[in-house]
Structure formats: structure tokens, C-alpha cells
Amino acid sequence: xxxxxxxxxxxxxxxxxxxxxxxxxxxxxxxxxxxxxxxxxxxxxxxxxxxxxxxxxxxxxxxxxxxxxxxxxxxxxxxxxxxxxxxxxxxxxxxxxxxxxxxxxxxxxxxxxxxxxxx
Amino acid sequence: xxxxxxxxxxxxxxxxxxxxxxxxxxxxxxxxxxxxxxxxxxxxxxxxxxxxxxxxxxxxxxxxxxxxxxxxxxxxxxxxxxxxxxxxxxxxxxxxxxxxxxxxxxxxxxxx
Numbered sequence: 001x002x003x004x005x006x007x008x009x010x011x012x013x014x015x016x017x018x019x020x021x022x023x024x025x026x027x028x029x030x031x032x033x034x035x036x037x038x039x040x041x042x043x044x045x046x047x048x049x050x051x052x053x054x055x056x057x058x059x060x061x062x063x064x065x066x067x068x069x070x071x072x073x074x075x076x077x078x079x080x081x082x083x084x085x086x087x088x089x090x091x092x093x094x095x096x097x098x099x100x101x102x103x104x105x106x107x108x109x110x111x112x113x114x115x116x117x118x119x
Numbered sequence: 120x121x122x123x124x125x126x127x128x129x130x131x132x133x134x135x136x137x138x139x140x141x142x143x144x145x146x147x148x149x150x151x152x153x154x155x156x157x158x159x160x161x162x163x164x165x166x167x168x169x170x171x172x173x174x175x176x177x178x179x180x181x182x183x184x185x186x187x188x189x190x191x192x193x194x195x196x197x198x199x200x201x202x203x204x205x206x207x208x209x210x211x212x213x214x215x216x217x218x219x220x221x222x223x224x225x226x227x228x229x230x231x
Contacts, residue, residue, distance in 0.1 A: 002163070033219075043205065043221035056218050088160055107152060108219065110162040 003027065004111035006091050012117045018079040021114045023091030025072055031055070031094045032074040033108065034066055038087040049074055081118045088113045121146045125206050125222035132196050132229050140191040140225045142206030151182055152219070153191050154205040162205075165191070196229045203227070 003026035013019055025032050034046040036059075045058035049068035060066075063081075068074040078085060092110045122145040132138055144151070153165040166173050170184040177196075182189040193200055203226050207219040 042223055043207075045218045045220075048218070058218055090162060107164050107167040109164060110154075112161050115160070 002109040002111060004091055004093050004109055006089075006111035006114050008114055009112065010115045010117075012119060013081060015081055015083060015118055017081050017118075018077065019081065019116065021076040021078070021089055021091070021116075023074045023076070023093075023111060025074070025091075025093030026095070026109055029093035029095045029109075030072065032068055032072070033092040033094075034060075034074070034076050035090040035092065035110075036087050037090065037113070038084075043090075046076070078116070083118050086116055086118045088115055090114075121148065121208060121210055121220050123206055123208050123220050123222040125204075125225050127225060128223065129226045130228070132227065134196060134198060134229055134231050136196050136229075137192070137194045138196060138227070140193070140204050140206075140227075142189040142191070142208075142222055144187050144189075144206075144208050146187070146210055147184065148187075148208040148210045150210075150219070151189055151206065151208045153180055153189070154207060155200075156203040156205060156224070158202055165204075193227075196227075198229045198231055201227055201229045 005024040007022045030051045033048045037043045046060040047066050048056040052068050063079050066076045090110050090113045092108045094108045124143045126141050151169045155163050166180040168180045168182045172181040177194045179192045203224040205224045207221045
């Protein structure tokens, strides 16, 4: 158990709909990351939040958005869903050291993922 | 940006055999990690190893940063080792922490 909790574990929805995926990071972790894993694109970084603020953006579509709340949990919102959005969405967390980021040697821990199927 | 390539893409082993998985990266990195994704999809981090050698039980990893590659060794493989092994790296300074670039993985199947 990584300590990162994601809900829901499975979700089936129709094209055009909107869903919200939720993530609770490990206790004490300030950074939350979202990744998408699909058959054709592999594992891709979407976005990172650090202590409530957006820190880095990857290949995140404009139809997707995320936020991190004061209690450090995060939500990934996916709207106007298309068939191609079907994927496994991972949340991960880490606890950057005083110098912040991986320079200080922090590993990243993944949740079990949310399987999204768009039909 | 940095590119991460893994080989081989697929590997089939008999239980008890040893194996070496390779990860090449295109630029200097300050973060390199190995992950195992089990058949249920769970991603488990195995090693944080931007340089040097680490061992954890039957698994060990070595990264030669100057030559831009990392190796993951699995000894006396067991069926529970099956799954996909990913190498991921980044070279972030300040700004974009956490933007791990993943390789396509090595799919390992260990037969009893």
C-alpha cells in the first residue's frame, strides 16, 4: 500500500460527459501529480500541484483541469469526454525536501489508479 | 525533451532464471526511477537511482550516469515478478518537478 488513495477505482461513462477523479496523497506529501496511461500513449505526465498551487503542466488537454485543496487532496476533472480518453489515470505524491523537487532525492508514490472507460 | 528507451520490450523467463533490463536516456538526469506495474495495474516504485548501485533482495539496479543508461537486474525470478517494468527519468531544476518521462516498459512473463 503506497498510502496514496484514489477514487473511484472504476468508472464507465458516456461520450460528452464529465467526471471527477479524486486523490488523497500520502500523509505529509505536499506534491500531487496526475498521470494518464493509455495503450497508445503509454504513461504520460499531466499536471503537478504543490501545496495548492499548480507547479508543472504536461500533456494535459484543455478539456481537463485539476486542483489541489487546502487539505492537500486533489481532483482531476475530465469534461466533454471522448472515446480516446479511456485510460488508467494515476495520482502520485511526493514530499519534496527543503530544496524542493527531486534534486533532494525524493521518490514518487503512485495510487492504484482510476480506470476510466468512455463508451 | 529527454527520451527514455527500454529494452527488451518483451521477456519470457523460466522461474529461477536471471534477467537484465536496460534503460537508455538521451540527456543528463537528476532523477531516475524504476517501477514495476503488476498485472492488476498497480505501479510500485522499486528504486530511485540517478547514479550508482542499489540492491533490494533479488533486485538490484545500476545507473551509469556518464554513459546515460541504467540496468535493472532480477535474480532467481519468480512468477510474482511478472508484469511491466518501467524506467522513468527527469532532469528538472527548479520549475517542473515531477515531470517524469516514462519509457515504454519491458513486459516480463515468468513461467512456472
